[in-house]
């Protein structure tokens with residue numbers, strides 16, 4: 594199976610390419626390198642012993658997409674490409690709608706022209722807004738609390754309408770919870786540019802000495818220790834979820850929606866403790882005010898994916914922290930240019 598992986602040089606895309614190769618599939622990466630480096634591909638090769646075709650391009654370039662899909666006889670598309678920083682999306686909503694929403698529409702239009710009718714889309718638990726209860730099942734109501742979340746929700750809605758008109762397509766919406774961790778080799782990992790927005794990259798940069806302390810955003814939430822609770826999932830488990838989706842429903846007409854999470858909630862302080870244990874380093878932190886727009890707690894009911902995709906997250910919190918530390922300590926400045 595040949596799979597076009599948009600955003601394949603990025604954090605989740607690169608780990609998924611490795612698992613595609615391990616599963617005997619052939620990824621072709623399509624990425625504009627806006628938030629990634631071309632050296633990622635050398636790391637994929639180092640880990641798998643296989644080279645991956647890379648096309649440098651923007652998903653808003655329809656002609657290049659059609660040409661790439663035809664030239665490589667693509668069977669399915671996994672669509673990771675997009676912008677993902679919540680705070681930035683508030684300041685630059687147009688850029689987010691252009692990249693994430695218009696970009697996806699161009700991609701689907703290009704797929705139609707190239708005769709490719711199987712799509713897996715990277716959605717997010719953010720589409721559940723502030724959920725009324727936990728754990729969250731796929732039929733919970735959706736809403737958006739910021740432009741990034743709205744862009745994911747809009748894409749889900751556009752793809753739902755598109756599927757209603759084109760029921761022979763296979764369209765899978767994967768709603769990720771909180772991806773963390775890295776490839777166990779330590780050769781690949783998350784490499785945010787500038788100050789990390791997400792918890793675990795920040796924690797690991799404090800541990801490695803790049804930042805002085807972590808600001809814990811709020812300790813007065815209605816949670817066991819007062820800090821925010823999330824469903825952290827190892828990026829390798831998440832990557833495997835994409836392979837399961839391709840294998841089980843990727844050739845099956847339908848609109849398929851799955852949560853990809855572990856079903857367990859961990860607080861910010863749980864994560865700090867687990868990371869300290871895995872790294873042997875102290876993670877200095879200070880309690881800071883709540884971050885606007887944050888919710889108290891969020892974790893998945895992933896039983897639908899378990900039943901239909903026969904997929905389940907298996908890697909522990911300890912493993913997530915050990916692998917993050919392996920990557921961070923061996924690559925303190927991230928990927929080379």
Ligand code: NAD
Pocket residue numbers: 599600601602603604605606623624625626627628629650651652653672673674675676677692696715716717718769770771772791
């Ligand atoms: P990432 O930034 O590491 O990877 C995205 C990749 O897409 C980058 O390599 C970037 O260069 C590329 N890209 C961006 N805009 C592009 C464009 N217009 N044309 C071509 N390439 C483009 O992000 P990630 O963490 O790997 O996330 C991948 C997907 O998963 C995103 O759609 C994101 O919204 C979604 N997601 C991520 C998380 C998370 O916490 N990381 C959670 C839920 C959903």
Ligand code: UDP
Pocket residue numbers: 771790791792793795807808809810811820821822823861884887
């Ligand atoms: N968080 C924090 N300090 C940081 C970054 C995040 O305390 O520097 C908290 C945040 O308030 C939330 C949890 O860590 O409770 C996960 O945040 P992240 O941004 O990684 O994911 P999301 O908010 O999208 O679930």
